[in-house]
Amino acid sequence: MTVGEGHWVAVGETNSLRQRTTNRLRVENLDILLIWHSGQFHACERACPHELADLAPGKVIGGRIHCPHHRASFDLTDGSVSPGWSCGGLIIYPVRIQDEQVWISLA
Numbered sequence: 001m002t003v004g005e006g007h008w009v010a011v012g013e014t015n016s017l018r019q020r021t022t023n024r025l026r027v028e029n030l031d032i033l034l035i036w037h038s039g040q041f042h043a044c045e046r047a048c049p050h051e052l053a054d055l056a057p058g059k060v061i062g063g064r065i066h067c068p069h070h071r072a073s074f075d076l077t078d079g080s081v082s083p084g085w086s087c088g089g090l091i092i093y094p095v096r097i098q099d100e101q102v103w104i105s106l107a
């Protein structure tokens with residue numbers, strides 16, 4: 001599920017945030033992961049929709065983040081969960097780059 005656009009927040013410099021695959025961010029009381037994968041940034045909620053495990057240590061493979069707890073995976077583009085899981089999808093936040101800064105929409 002992708003949230004609507006509207007309230008954009010700058011979260012850091014692109015060069016710095018590209019150094020890691022997964023950046024743990026706290027933005028306006030939300031725990032967010034900013035993921036650098038295949039030449040693009042993706043932002044998503046940090047808690048797994050299944051049983052709220054921390055997704056930060058999860059592997060990012062083929063455009064999906066894999067939960068380290070029970071191994072569900074979530075599409076980084078639309079948040080959809082892998083087949084066979086009854087939980088909802090992951091919240092995905094729109095990302096844009098402007099003036100060498102990464103911006104996330106929290107609307």
Ligand code: FES
Pocket residue numbers: 048049050051052053067068069070071072
């Ligand atoms: S807590 Fe993530 S798959 Fe169960």
